[in-house]
Amino acid sequence: MPRRRVLAETTRLTPAEAAEVLGLSRPFTVRLLDAGAIPSDRLPDGRHRLVRLADVLAFQERRDRRSEGRRRVAEAAEEAGLPY
Template sequence: MATTNTITPKVIDAPQDLKELLNLSKFLESHDSPALLLGPDGEQVSLPLAVYEVLRQVATAMERGSSVSVQPLDRQLTTQQAAELLGISRNTLIRLLDEHELAFERLGASRHRRLRLSDVLAYRERKRQDRGSRLNEMTRQAFEDGLYDVDAADYQSALRAARKG
């Protein structure tokens, strides 16, 4: 039996013809409880609620044209895989590891580090929330400073003056 560390991720692209996917997505969205899975031989099996929810999310993502991959959260990633998932360079990721921003494990006595997918996703969500909070604060300050009432030309002029001084 394969362990979670040996699972090879497989990314599935959305189909070119979205008609069947749209029908599936509409069906899944119109039902709150799991459906039956019908095999080619006519055998039926009930989908567990958790699997049904994953299927709904996959269908919704693919309907939007997104590629999908379903991974166990305890899957371990290499530093390169984690960096790619976060959209940063491997060197930046290593710096984050050295600064204890992200948890990691070492493989035996080697220098190789592994990160859990769940930790990487949690870090990405924290950063997303931080960015949102900072943007909200900048918007609040700009509103309080009356910058939303300033004409664009006046703003550009003030910005040029500020840069010179």
């Protein structure tokens, strides 16, 4: 079982740490940051950025809701005998 950390929502994470929280790869998480799916702030050097834990958790919640919605649609289609 993976270890869980308890952090304040104001905590700032690196993209690698955000990826770990989400259970995603760092490159995929960076693409999400680039696309604006998860807000991030660039540091003054312009190369590095930080992500608020609250924004990572909000993204995860949206992702979980979409997944649950798709699951419910698939179940309803199956119960109705419709192809899905």
